[in-house]
Structure formats: C-alpha cells, structure tokens
Amino acid sequence: MPKNxxxxxxxxxxxxxxxxxxxxxxxxxxxxxxxxxxxxxRNGILGVLNEEIIDLDEEDPLTLASLRHTPGGAFGSxxxxxxxxxxxxxxxxxxxxxxxxxxIGYFFYNGGGGSMDTALKVSRMGDLMGYPITAVGVPKxxxxxxxxxxxxPGFGSAAKFIAxxxxxxxxxxxxxxxxxTRVFIIEVMGRHAGWLAAAAALAQEYDGRPPMLILFPEVxxxxxxxxxxxxxxxxxxxxxxxxAAEGIKNPDGSLFSVAQxxxxxxxxxxxGVAPRLGEMIRQETGHKLHWSVVDYLQRAARHLGAKTDxxxxxxxxxxxxxxxxxxxxSFVPVIKRLSNNPYRWxxxxxxxxxxxxxxxxxxxxxxxxxxxxxxxxxxxxxxPLIGGEDFPPFESGLPCYPxxxxxxxxxxxxxxAYGSL
Numbered sequence: 001m002p003k004n005x006x007x008x009x010x011x012x013x014x015x016x017x018x019x020x021x022x023x024x025x026x027x028x029x030x031x032x033x034x035x036x037x038x039x040x041x042r043n044g045i046l047g048v049l050n051e052e053i054i055d056l057d058e059e060d061p062l063t064l065a066s067l068r069h070t071p072g073g074a075f076g077s078x079x080x081x082x083x084x085x086x087x088x089x090x091x092x093x094x095x096x097x098x099x100x101x102x103x104i105g106y107f108f109y110n111g112g113g114g115s116m117d118t119a120l121k122v123s124r125m126g127d128l129m130g131y132p133i134t135a136v137g138v139p140k141x142x143x144x145x146x147x148x149x150x151x152x153p154g155f156g157s158a159a160k161f162i163a164x165x166x167x168x169x170x171x172x173x174x175x176x177x178x179x180x181t182r183v184f185i186i187e188v189m190g191r192h193a194g195w196l197a198a199a200a201a202l203a204q205e206y207d208g209r210p211p212m213l214i215l216f217p218e219v220x221x222x223x224x225x226x227x228x229x230x231x232x233x234x235x236x237x238x239x240x241x242x243x244a245a246e247g248i249k250n251p252d253g254s255l256f257s258v259a260q261x262x263x264x265x266x267x268x269x270x271x272g273v274a275p276r277l278g279e280m281i282r283q284e285t286g287h288k289l290h291w292s293v294v295d296y297l298q299r300a301a302r303h304l305g306a307k308t309d310x311x312x313x314x315x316x317x318x319x320x321x322x323x324x325x326x327x328x329x330s331f332v333p334v335i336k337r338l339s340n341n342p343y344r345w346x347x348x349x350x351x352x353x354x355x356x357x358x359x360x361x362x363x364x365x366x367x368x369x370x371x372x373x374x375x376x377x378x379x380x381x382x383x384p385l386i387g388g389e390d391f392p393p394f395e396s397g398l399p400c401y402p403x404x405x406x407x408x409x410x411x412x413x414x415x416x417a418y419g420s421l
Contacts, residue, residue, distance in 0.1 A: 001036070002105075003035070003103050004036045004037050004038070004102060005107075005108065005321075006038075006041055006053070006106065006107050006108070007039070007108045008041035008044045008045060008047060008075065008108070009044055009073040009075055009077045010045065010077055010109060010111030010112075010118065011079060011114060012077070013071075013300075014141070014142050014313075015071045015154065015158065015300060015301055015302040015305050016154055016302070016309050016314075017073060017153070018068070018072070018073070019067065019068045019153075019314040020110050020138050020140060020313045020314065020317035021040070021067050021110065022065065023316065023317020024110075024317040024320060025056060026318070031321070031325050034325050037056070039055060039102065040054040040056055040075040041053060041075065042054055042076045042408070043075075043078045044076070044109075044115075045078065045080055045109070046078045049091065049094055050415075051098050051411045051412070053098075053409045054075060054404070054406050054407065054409070058405060058407035059404050059405060060405075062402075063404055066400075066402045068314060069393070069401075070302065070401045070402065071300045071302035074403075081114060081117070081118065085121070085128055092128065095125060096131045102409065104133070106133070106136070106324055107122055107133060108138055109122070109136070109137055110139075110140050111138075111140055112140060113145070113356065113359055114357060115137065115140075116137040116139075116355045116356040119137040119330075119332075120135070120352040120356045122135040123135035123329070134330070135330060135352070136320045136324060136330070137332040137356075138316055138317055138332070139152055139332055140313070142189065143189065143190060143191065143195060144195035144196070145195065145359045146334075146358065147358035147360045148334050148354055148355055149334035149336075150336055151337075152335075153335075154299065155195060155196075157309040157310070158189075158196060158299050158301075159196060159385060160199075160305070161294075161298050161301040162186075162196055163199050163200060163203045164304060165294065166186060166200045166203040167203035169186070169241070169292070170184065170209070170241050173241065174209070174239060177238045180288060182234055182238065182240070182288055182289065183239065183240055183242060183281055183285075183288075183289035184240075185242045185244065185274045185291035186242070186243050186274065186293075186294065187295075188244070189295075190246055191247040191270060192361060193217060193218070193245075193247075193360065193361045194216030194217050194218055194219075194361070194362045194367075195362060196245065197214050197216055197244065197245040198214065198216070198374050198378055198382065199382055199386070201373060201374045201378075201379065202382055202386065210240075210241045211233040211234075211236070212233075212241045212242070212243060212373070213226065213241075213373075214242075214243045214244075214372055214374070215242070215243065215248045215273075216248070216367060216371070217245050217247040217248055219248075219367060220250065220251045221249060221251070223280070226372075227280075227285065230242070234285075234287065242277065244273045244274060245273075246270040256273055257272040257276050258272070278290075278291045303391065303399045306385065306387060306389075307387065308385055308386070309385065309386075316334075316347065319347045323349050328349060331349045331352060332349065332350055332351075332352055333347050333349050334348050334355075336348045
C-alpha cells in the first residue's frame with residue numbers, strides 16, 4: 001500500500017515558497033500509485049514534533065492552486081534545528097512515532113541551507129531508527145546563498161523588488177536634492193552574502209544614474225574610503241544612493257551593527273545598519289539624508305514577483321516529487337543555467353549532504369575593483385533572474401491571497417515532553 005507524503009516549510013519565507021508547495025502537492029496527487037495522499041506540517045519540523053498535521057483533502061482545490069501566487073508561508077514556518085541524534089535521540093524517536101501514526105513515507109522540506117541539514121538528519125534517521133523514510137530538500141532562500149544551484153527560488157522576486165524600489169526612490173531623491181535630501185540609505189537583507197545588495201545595481205540606467213554605493217558583507221567596511229566615495233558622488237551628481245547589506249562587517253571581521261545580541265536558535269538578529277550609517281554620514285558630512293529598511297517587504301512582495309522566479313519555485317517542487325517517483329532518495333533539486341542570452345535553465349539533482357548548511361557568497365569577480373559596485377559579469381548573471389511579470393489576481397484594487405483552512409488531522413500520539421524541544 002502506498003505511503004503518505006508530508007510537506008513542510010522552514011526558515012524565512014519568500015514571495016514564491018508557496019509556488020513550490022503547490023508544485024509538490026500537485027505532483028504528489030498526480031502519482032496515486034506511488035503516494036496515498038499529501039499532508040502538510042504546521043510550522044515546519046516543529047509541526048511534526050507537535051503532531052500538527054494539516055489535512056490537505058479538507059482544503060478547497062482552488063485555494064490550494066492559488067498557492068502559486070500567494071506570498072508568505074501558507075502552512076507556517078519555523079526556525080528550529082534538530083539536535084544531534086546521539087544527545088537528542090528523543091526528538092528522532094518522536095519523529096518516527098508521528099510518521100508511523102500517519103503512515104508517512106516521504107518528507108519534503110522546503111527551506112534554505114539550514115533546512116537542508118534538517119532534511120538530511122531526517123533522511124539519516126531512517127537508518128538510525130530503522131524506519132524507512134525518504135527525505136528530500138526543496139530549495140528556497142531570498143539570500144541566494146545556497147550551494148550547487150545557479151540561483152535560489154525566492155531570490156529573483158526579492159531582487160526585482162529591491163531594484164524597483166531603489167529606482168523609484170532614487171527618482172524621488174533626484175527631484176529635490178538641490179535643497180533637500182542628498183543621501184538616501186536603504187538597508188537590505190544579507191547575513192553573509194551580498195546578492196540582494198548587488199541586485200540594487202540593476203536599478204541603474206546606462207548613464208549610471210542613480211549614483212550608487214553598495215556595501216557588501218564580503219567587503220570589509222572602510223569608513224574613510226566610503227566617505228571619500230560618497231563625497232565624490234554627491235559632488236559629481238548632487239546626491240547618492242547607498243545600499244547596505246545588513247551583514248556588513250568591520251575590518252576586524254565583527255558585525256557593523258547587530259539588532260539583538262542574543263541568539264534565537266543560533267540566529268543572531270541583524271539590523272540597524274541604515275540608521276548607524278546615517279548618523280555617521282550626518283556627523284562627518286552634514287548632508288541631509290533619509291534611510292529606509294525594507295526588511296520583510298523584500299521577501300513578501302508577491303505583487304511584483306518575477307515570472308522566472310515563480311516558474312523555478314514551482315519547478316523545484318514538482319522535480320522533488322518526480323525524483324522520488326524515479327527512485328531517488330536524499331537529494332535536492334537545483335537550478336542549472338544552460339545559457340545566458342537567451343536565458344535558458346533546467347533542473348538537476350544533488351545529494352542533500354552537498355547542500356546542507358553550505359553558504360555561497362558573492363564571488364570576487366562579481367564585485368567591482370573599488371568594492372562599491374558590481375561588474376558586468378554580475379549584471380549578466382542577475383538580469384535574467386528578475387525577468388517577466390507574474391501578477392496575482394486583484395480584487396477591489398488589492399492583490400487577492402486566499403488562506404488555507406488548516407484543518408488538523410486527529411492526533412494519535414501522546415504530547416511530546418516540552419523539555420525535548
């Protein structure tokens with residue numbers, strides 16, 4: 001008798017993660033001989049541990065299909081890392097207990113590099129605990145820092161939003177810079193990788209407007225060089241746009257700014273770069289300035305989703321299921337670039353252990369020699385990823401995003417002890 005599939009979402013969500021969800025669900029339902037049914041865990045791996053299993057058969061089919069254009073994490077996400085099997089064995093015993101209770105034989109985990117590590121642990125759990133489970137990673141991260149994939153689903157739409165926002169905001173600054181704001185600072189996400197900051201350069205037209213300085217985590221922040229280049233830009237153009245990744249670092253390797261010193265599940269909350277830069281610039285130059293932090297907006301803006309990104313997110317979801325049907329185990333479907341112009345891409349599969357907890361930063365050849373911009377090679381890489389429009393339906397002037405009901409299956413296991421989490 002076929003076993004059931006379980007899908008779950010993890011980490012910071014994106015504008016297109018639900019497109020991957022629909023890709024998985026639709027593909028599972030297309031193979032009734034291989035899968036009995038498809039469930040979803042509420043709030044990622046925590047939902048499995050807490051036995052919060054969503055019955056997708058209780059959902060309106062049109063609502064499920066609308067996941068392709070709905071942002072956020074429809075089933076709830078989490079930041080939680082499974083412990084070491086040797087010291088936290090009770091977590092794995094609990095997973096087996098829940099999987100057995102709901103006849104789960106296939107687990108699809110949609111997230112970034114850390115989530116791929118969780119998927120790998122679940123995969124290895126099968127041998128450790130003697131329970132047959134096929135675990136597959138479904139890639140997602142707006143940071144574009146996953147290894148072995150040309151791009152990470154979620155990045156293209158976030159990059160499109162940032163480039164659009166910077167282009168529009170810069171026109172505002174340009175309008176009145178002679179008597180008002182001369183410096184506009186925008187802080188974008190990017191803990192260790194500057195891909196999102198780099199995407200802002202796509203806002204520049206062929207004449208180099210708006211004048212822009214980009215601060216990458218990969219390039220140590222040099223206050224003197226930065227201020228010199230800023231003053232030069234303002235002198236030549238009258239104003240300057242500064243795009244800073246949240247994870248920029250001082251020359252000694254320490255973070256330029258941290259929002260909270262404590263860790264939450266090993267994640268230090270970053271932030272505060274823009275206001276700190278603003279105060280520095282104000283004190284050193286006297287320029288009038290404004291700053292903005294796009295924060296969740298960059299990963300939630302589905303109304304401006306890139307069609308390429310939506311198509312790729314959906315494709316990796318389907319490919320995860322098709323790979324299982326083909327007999328593959330413990331893998332991640334990844335994007336492979338076949339050509340730049342015209343842009344063509346395909347899907348490949350790599351072992352989970354090659355992707356788990358791997359972070360890919362910006363290569364040196366993508367950053368301009370002065371450290372404040374991108375090269376032509378980087379522009380050629382980025383441009384196709386923001387291509388195309390895939391607007392959601394609108395209703396009463398606003399994008400329409402239906403919500404799932406989230407009906408849970410009856411629990412069959414005793415509650416897990418709180419201390420085990």
